[in-house]
Amino acid sequence: MKKLDSKEPGFEKELAQILKERSRTTAKVEQTIKKIFAETEKNREKALIGFAKKFDGFKGSVRDLKVSQKEIDAAEKKLSTAQIAAIRLAKKRIEKFHRLQKPKGYRIKEADGFLEERWIPLSRVGIYVPAGKAPLASTVLMTAIPARLAGVKEIAIATPAGPDNKIHPAILFAAKLNGVKEIYRVGGAQAIAAFALGAGPVKKVDKIFGPGGAFVAAAKVYAQSQGLCGIDTLAGPSEILILSDGSVPAEFAAADLSAQLEHGSTSWAFLVSASKKYIDQVLAQKIHRGKNLVFILARNIKEMIALSNRIAPEHLEVHLRNPESVINKLTSAPAIFIGPFSPVALGDYIAGTNHSLPTAGRGVFDSPLGVWDFMKRQSLCKISKDLVKKLASPASTFALLEGLSEHSKSLEIRADKLKRR
Secondary structure, three states: OEEEEOOOOOHHHHHHHHHHHHOOOOHHHHHHHHHHHHHHHHHOHHHHHHHHHHHHOOOOOHHHHEOOHHHHHHHHHHOOHHHHHHHHHHHHHHHHHHHHHOOOOEEEEEOOEEEEEEEEEOOEEEEEOOOOOOOOHHHHHHHHHHHHHHOOOEEEEEOOOOOOOOOOHHHHHHHHHOOOOEEEOOOHHHHHHHHHHOEOOEOOOOEEEOOOOHHHHHHHHHHHHOOOOEEOOOOOOOEEEEEEOOOOOHHHHHHHHHHHHOOOOOOEEEEEEOOHHHHHHHHOOOOOOOOOEEEEEOOOHHHHHHHHHHHOOOEEEEEOOOHHHOHHHOOOOOEEEEOOOOOHHHHHHOOOOOOOOOOOOHHHOOOOOOHHHHEEEEEEEEOOHHHHHHHHHHHHHHHHHOOOHHHHHHHHHHHHHHHOO
């Protein structure tokens, strides 16, 4: 746990160090990732089953990696009525929010031609669902729902199995609710490598989605850097920042900080307030303490907002008397939870907004997962004879300006042909 005071001389240096630690990837992790990818590319099926046994404790053959339809169908019977109802309600609310996101293209008509932009769904995507400390069935909903709404035809899920080779029934039930039939018992970086390269029963995907630990995040970055596939964003470890003027009960703040730190030792939790008394009140609560719990005493509300924008947390809770008055000034957090009765925990499961979010300050330039992430844009261009007569000469001038004579020729040859007619 750390307590910082913005008025202290060493504040800037200490905060900069904290933000550096938050986004650090060790050289050891990167080396391991390269080895996993190299081995997977060389030995494919053999590498996949070897890594599954080594890292996941998987028992069985390559054929057993894919979850059978029988096991998927049986999952619902292993859940309680309350669990089934919760998953169904979450699905309904997430669908309601994301259905309006589907982007629309447009066409500009010009004489007998047109300029057009259109959106088309990706053909095949891979979803990684962590299942280390807990089975993240919510991640299935947060990814598979927008994928389906986008029109993706092939959705595959990879998730580590337990010691008994079983996938938690909540994950299987959530997948079935969204029509996902392709599920593999593979976890960690090896799952990302399989999606990126194709290995054994796992076919190569166009783009990989889903959160994970340091190895999963590094594997996604490596896959994209090698041009193997696209990725959504780097989601994890989890983060929260609470902005408070002391008007919300201290036990609310303590509970919400603890909830995010519950994700694991690499999660981060910040409380920023201009009230030392309130910070002490939160500290007096029962709270999950750890090295990544940070309290910052700010001078005033203006500095609190500036600190929030600088830290750019994954989740931002606004515990102010008039929270909506500052929303337009909070520009860096990808997900904002407004007022005392909008905890991040609701957003994690059932509010309807997406919980797949950029972390480690990436909210400055990145966004929550949405339907558009499962689609891509195409531009179309059809120029008529009449219009090319007008455009060829200025375009040729531009080409020559840049020293590209063959570009100019490509344009002038058409203009000359039309002039001779």
